[in-house]
Amino acid sequence: MIRDVYRKMCPCRDLLDMVASKWTALAIGALEEGPKRFGELKRRLEGISQKMLTQTLRTLERDGLVTRTVYPSVPLRVEYELTELGRSVTEPLAALRSWAQQNYESVAEARETFDNAEPLGLEPATAR
Amino acid sequence: MIRDVYRKMCPCRDLLDMVASKWTALAIGALEEGPKRFGELKRRLEGISQKMLTQTLRTLERDGLVTRTVYPSVPLRVEYELTELGRSVTEPLAALRSWAQQNYESVAEARETFDNAEPLGLEPATAR
């Protein structure tokens, strides 16, 4: 198969990196609720800077996952909406967000165990 | 709900960032096929550096998604294997990898359209 994310030069590797990047899962998830304006998205994606939001949305627009529509109304309105292609990736991303929310405590627990075990020197049997 | 990936201070946001980071989806996908040694993973994840592989695996180990077992055999063998928790995230990640492979061409097409439309100045109706 030509398309293999494990191949270095396969363009679909870049695509995986894109959908799996920091703000993409959140942005697409927010747009899953319906079309949203720039400001709405900024408020929803708590902690994102204007710059990163602009950049994320541009990338998504370029890749055909969202459309950007400008309404030259009084204070100027820009709406972002998922395309058909964008909607096709919502399920895996929603599953990922859901997993993060559901399994956070297990991970936090594992981290504590790991961080407490580490400074107490090498393990007896399987030394690091 | 306390656990909300859209909240800035929610720890599950970090977890989402972790599983959605550059090499995680590939590493977990590779380990889905069964336990693997460091070198095997390095060959499978074409293009990854030792450093990034070590870092990725350490993070996954710390977060309780993989186990690291050292066999002090002749040339020294280190095996990585998914934990129960690790296996719980394989499905969404596999779906994401699969999506990237299947929808690459649509995205490439959208990119071309976007890149060709852009330099030709502002669109007549909806100026940028």
Add this chain to the structure above:
DNA sequence: CAAACTAGTGCCTAATTGCCACCAGGGACC
């Protein structure tokens, strides 16, 4: 007349990623 809202852009710094060299402890070659 100043403030805030709209959707951004630009500069500069901080964090992340990647490249390359190096390490250690053996085995095999010659």
Add this chain to the structure above:
DNA sequence: GGTCCCTGGTGGCAATTAGGCACTAGTTTG
């Protein structure tokens, strides 16, 4: 017995990327 290879790493430095903060510009509101 010196040198090369294997194993699974670590550490330094450079380049890329992310983020904070300031600024724009037109309109509206106090």
